[in-house]
Amino acid sequence: MSTSTTWKPEDWKNYPVKQLPEYPDQKLFNKVYKELKNYPPLVTSWEVEDLKQKLVDAQHGRAFLLQGGDCAETFDNCTSPQIVNLLKVLLQMSFIMIHEMEIPVIRVGRLAGQYAKPRSSDTENVNGQELPSYRGDLINSIEPTLEKRTPNPKRMLQGYQKSALTLNFVRALTEGGGFADLHHPEYWELDFMRRNKYYKEYGDMVNSITHAVRFVETITNNNLNTLKQVQMYTSHETLNLHYDGAQTRRVPHKDGWYNLSTHLPWVGNRTRDLDGAHIHYLSGISNPIGIKVGPPFDDDEVLRLIEKLNPKGQDGKIVLITRMGMNHIHDRLPKFIQKVTSEGLPVIWSCDPMHGNTYSTEENLKTRNFDAILDEIRTTFAIHREEKSHLGGVHLELTGDNVTECVGGAKGLKADGLKSNYQTFCDPRLNYQQSLEMAFLIAKEWKQTVSEKKQESFNGVRV
Numbered sequence: 309m310s311t312s313t314t315w316k317p318e319d320w321k322n323y324p325v326k327q328l329p330e331y332p333d334q335k336l337f338n339k340v341y342k343e344l345k346n347y348p349p350l351v352t353s354w355e356v357e358d359l360k361q362k363l364v365d366a367q368h369g370r371a372f373l374l375q376g377g378d379c380a381e382t383f384d385n386c387t388s389p390q391i392v393n394l395l396k397v398l399l400q401m402s403f404i405m406i407h408e409m410e411i412p413v414i415r416v417g418r419l420a421g422q423y424a425k426p427r428s429s430d431t432e433n434v435n436g437q438e439l440p441s442y443r444g445d446l447i448n449s450i451e452p453t454l455e456k457r458t459p460n461p462k463r464m465l466q467g468y469q470k471s472a473l474t475l476n477f478v479r480a481l482t483e484g485g486g487f488a489d490l491h492h493p494e495y496w497e498l499d500f501m502r503r504n505k506y507y508k509e510y511g512d513m514v515n516s517i518t519h520a521v522r523f524v525e526t527i528t529n530n531n532l533n534t535l536k537q538v539q540m541y542t543s544h545e546t547l548n549l550h551y552d553g554a555q556t557r558r559v560p561h562k563d564g565w566y567n568l569s570t571h572l573p574w575v576g577n578r579t580r581d582l583d584g585a586h587i588h589y590l591s592g593i594s595n596p597i598g599i600k601v602g603p604p605f606d607d608d609e610v611l612r613l614i615e616k617l618n619p620k621g622q623d624g625k626i627v628l629i630t631r632m633g634m635n636h637i638h639d640r641l642p643k644f645i646q647k648v649t650s651e652g653l654p655v656i657w658s659c660d661p662m663h664g665n666t667y668s669t670e671e672n673l674k675t676r677n678f679d680a681i682l683d684e685i686r687t688t689f690a691i692h693r694e695e696k697s698h699l700g701g702v703h704l705e706l707t708g709d710n711v712t713e714c715v716g717g718a719k720g721l722k723a724d725g726l727k728s729n730y731q732t733f734c735d736p737r738l739n740y741q742q743s744l745e746m747a748f749l750i751a752k753e754w755k756q757t758v759s760e761k762k763q764e765s766f767n768g769v770r771v
């Protein structure tokens with residue numbers, strides 16, 4: 309929380325701000341803002357506090373954070389199949405991880421509010437016409453006309469409504485035990501793993517999960533309730549401060565302010581200026597906060613940032629999401645971990661292996677290679693082992709649909725196959741199969757870390 313007791317959700321306006329739209333129609337903006345401020349919250353303060361408590365476990369290696377979803381949600385994709393598929397893949401991934409890692413997995417979707425995107429340029433040239441860049445459905449439309457690209461405040465109301473619809477469905481699905489597939493891991497699509505060297509191990513794991521589910525169902529004699537109430541949290545990049553600010557509230561019987569548009573807001577790599585508006589805003593809220601850190605960055609500035617966002621040094625408060633890219637990780641991550649550790653700053657280390665490993669194909673399609681993504685995760689685990697630190701989570705861009713956006717994986721998707729179902733307007737995502745495979749490989753890496761630590765402790769080196 310902010311050291312200042314006078315902090316208010318709108319004070320960020322006194323600080324330099326990046327990536328924020330200018331709304332030409334101020335009258336309309338004021339009307340919309342007032343309306344948004346009066347809407348009921350999307351999430352509750354006790355859910356937020358509950359998540360913070362669970363993150364304390366991730367910080368200490370007793371739980372693992374799985375954060376994932378679209379690079380950018382779109383209003384059009386607020387549909388039943390899209391939501392079901394994303395939820396399904398996140399739940400299945402978490403089941404794989406829980407089974408293999410034997411610790412709880414905290415599921416956080418890039419979901420129900422991930423509608424705004426930072427852009428490297430304010431304008432872009434579309435078919436010879438210079439237009440405002442598309443900044444996500446929360447701000448403007450992707451349609452390339454001046455009218456549609458002009459920031460429209462009404463989109464914030466639509467964003468709130470789409471988020472509410474999404475959350476409503478997510479809550480119904482996760483609280484009602486409505487996922488038949490989770491009761492039947494044997495239905496999980498496994499054939500794609502056939503060509504993978506881990507196929508047998510993977511199949512054995514699914515059988516084992518199936519038996520465990522049956523066992524619990526049998527002894528509790530209530531197969532509808534056993535898997536009821538899986539918890540799913542939401543997160544989005546706090547980019548449009550008008551949207552997040554309007555939904556930042558005080559709640560009865562608790563001190564401080566809560567951003568009640570999401571459980572876990574994060575600050576992006578481009579807007580985390582120490583003296584900027586985004587950090588000032590985030591310094592005043594009680595939610596746990598994610599900070600993306602990747603090149604270019606100054607170690608010491610990030611240390612000051614962590615202190616500013618967590619002046620009391622609370623556990624479970626800061627999720628430090630490193631996204632170095634394979635080209636920089638060896639140069640930057642070890643030193644950075646050493647500095648954070650030596651200052652005794654409590655953080656949950658998470659790894660975003662996506663954003664530092666993006667490239668364009670010859671046909672100008674943005675893609676990522678499954679192997680590079682995996683490499684960054686493995687390297688991050690290894691560096692944390694080396695530094696006697698601890699990786700507590702991952703942050704992935706993924707979808708439950710069978711898109712073709714990232715190359716590689718067990719099916720060996722090649723660059724010339726990307727066009728067959730390339731759907732993203734933004735960054736390339738792991739598809740359903742690539743995501744399950746990734747979960748399995750992350751869990752393997754975790755087990756490796758645990759067994760090395762056990763070995764070290766056995767050898768009397770350290771625990």
Ligand code: PEP
Nearest residue numbers: 379576577578600631663
């Ligand atoms: C993102 O998470 O989609 C993103 C833009 O990441 P970063 O801020 O790390 O570049």
Ligand code: CO
Nearest residue numbers: 379705734735
């Ligand atoms: Co992205």
